[in-house]
Amino acid sequence: MSALPHTAQVPEVASGDDLREPLPVLVVGAGGMGRAWIGTVLRSDAAVLAGVVDVVPGAAQRAIDDVVPESGRPGVAAGTDLLALIATTGARAVIDVTVPAAHHPVTAAALEAGLPVLGEKPCAATLAEALSLAGRAESTGTLFMVSQSRRHNPHLREARRLADELGGAGVVTTHFSRAPRFGGFREEMAHPLIVDMAIHAFDAGRVLIDANPVSVDATSTNPPWSWYGGDAVATVSIRYDSGALHAYTGSWCSPGEETSWNGRWSLSCPRGTVAWDGDTPPAATDAEGAHRPGRAPGEDELWELDASLDAFARAVRTGETPDSEVHANVWTQAIVEAAVRSADEGRRVSLAEVLDEALDQARTLDHEQQGSSALDSWASGAAGLSTTMR
Numbered sequence: 086m087s088a089l090p091h092t093a094q095v096p097e098v099a100s101g102d103d104l105r106e107p108l109p110v111l112v113v114g115a116g117g118m119g120r121a122w123i124g125t126v127l128r129s130d131a132a133v134l135a136g137v138v139d140v141v142p143g144a145a146q147r148a149i150d151d152v153v154p155e156s157g158r159p160g161v162a163a164g165t166d167l168l169a170l171i172a173t174t175g176a177r178a179v180i181d182v183t184v185p186a187a188h189h190p191v192t193a194a195a196l197e198a199g200l201p202v203l204g205e206k207p208c209a210a211t212l213a214e215a216l217s218l219a220g221r222a223e224s225t226g227t228l229f230m231v232s233q234s235r236r237h238n239p240h241l242r243e244a245r246r247l248a249d250e251l252g253g254a255g256v257v258t259t260h261f262s263r264a265p266r267f268g269g270f271r272e273e274m275a276h277p278l279i280v281d282m283a284i285h286a287f288d289a290g291r292v293l294i295d296a297n298p299v300s301v302d303a304t305s306t307n308p309p310w311s312w313y314g315g316d317a318v319a320t321v322s323i324r325y326d327s328g329a330l331h332a333y334t335g336s337w338c339s340p341g342e343e344t345s346w347n348g349r350w351s352l353s354c355p356r357g358t359v360a361w362d363g364d365t366p367p368a369a370t371d372a373e374g375a376h377r378p379g380r381a382p383g384e385d386e387l388w389e390l391d392a393s394l395d396a397f398a399r400a401v402r403t404g405e406t407p408d409s410e411v412h413a414n415v416w417t418q419a420i421v422e423a424a425v426r427s428a429d430e431g432r433r434v435s436l437a438e439v440l441d442e443a444l445d446q447a448r449t450l451d452h453e454q455q456g457s458s459a460l461d462s463w464a465s466g467a468a469g470l471s472t473t474m475r
């Protein structure tokens with residue numbers, strides 16, 4: 086993101102001695118993804134597992150028993166009360182892997198206790214709650230980074246590098262086509278594809294396009310053969326302030342020729358095109374028709390959750406701003422909210438509209454909870470998001 090008009094409170098940076106020690110973290114939420122995060126912390130040099138928290142009694146200990154090797158378990162605390170474990174374990178940071186509805190209370194509590202947070206996507210259950218958390222990060226002066234794991238993909242960064250060589254991506258298309266049968270909540274949501282899956286592609290589009298998103302046009306449907314209750318198919322066009330366009334077409338009920346989980350990408354640039362299948366290194370074709378293969382990632386490059394944790398731990402230590410710091414990440418959630426509204430109401434929706442409405446709701450929430458008055462100084466949703474935390 087570009088403009089940085091005002092600077093929020095600068096958070097405390099770890100002292101020199103702390104820079105050499107792995108960061109002790111609590112993983113909050115011991116479900117499927119929580120287990121993946123426990124494994125990520127265990128194989129990381131940058132962090133160490135201090136404990137696991139889950140509201141369901143016994144769930145944290147079960148996850149530890151399932152994922153942590155027996156020899157490592159004595160040093161790992163388990164419990165249902167986040168603040169109690171913060172007080173007793175010496176944890177210095179929190180990874181919030183709870184269900185989206187719990188992201189706001191859990192992350193707000195950790196920030197208010199002074200601990201930086203790495204939160205699973207989405208930032209929060211609603212855009213208003215996401216803005217409220219941006220305000221809490223400001224008022225506590227504490228880092229909140231959202232882990233949008235698919236942006237930490239070396240192939241995606243290579244696609245961006247190739248596009249930049251060709252003058253920058255101006256038209257980006259994503260085709261996503263799969264047929265998973267998850268069961269559970271995704272089959273009951275009104276917009277499972279847009280809310281639960283396309284959010285990753287919208288975020289990746291923001292990595293590829295060097296501009297700010299401004300508006301969204303979306304159409305969604307649910308084919309007669311779909312096994313989802315809500316709309317499993319959507320086309321979403323996102324306009325950027327540079328004039329760039331990201332056109333996404335996705336389906337979660339298309340058996341047959343399926344794309345990768347990242348989707349199939351094409352980036353049209355002034356001097357050529359970049360193609361990426363979502364799985365293997367991207368490649369470019371320049372205006373003269375010459376093929377430019379993309380570089381394969383190095384063996385020691387970190388991917389997805391590992392890269393996200395590494396970026397977070399580095400940011401806590403050095404004070405640098407990670408690219409998914411809450412203020413920057415909220416734009417991705419705003420695209421999702423605008424896409425749902427556009428599909429439901431059959432009209433173009435500007436991000437300013439959804440951000441300003443959400444800002445009003447977030448201020449009300451913060452006043453009711455006596456949480457933070459940081460949002461009172463935001464001139465608008467978009468202006469507040471260009472605050473930098475460091």
Ligand SMILES: NC(=O)c1ccc[n+]([C@@H]2O[C@H](COP(=O)([O-])OP(=O)(O)OC[C@H]3O[C@@H](n4cnc5c(N)ncnc54)[C@H](O)[C@@H]3O)[C@@H](O)[C@H]2O)c1
Pocket residue numbers: 113114115116117118119138139140141144182183184185187190191205206207233234235
């Ligand atoms: N990045 C990805 O590709 C990816 C994939 C799957 C899930 N996710 C995200 O990860 C998060 C968790 O998803 P999941 O599939 O593990 O869900 P899950 O339902 O399997 O697990 C969530 C856990 O959080 C616990 N919990 C709920 N409220 C809590 C609270 N207040 N305090 C402590 N624990 C609480 C629940 O008891 C449950 O054990 C979601 O935000 C989801 O969107 C991301």
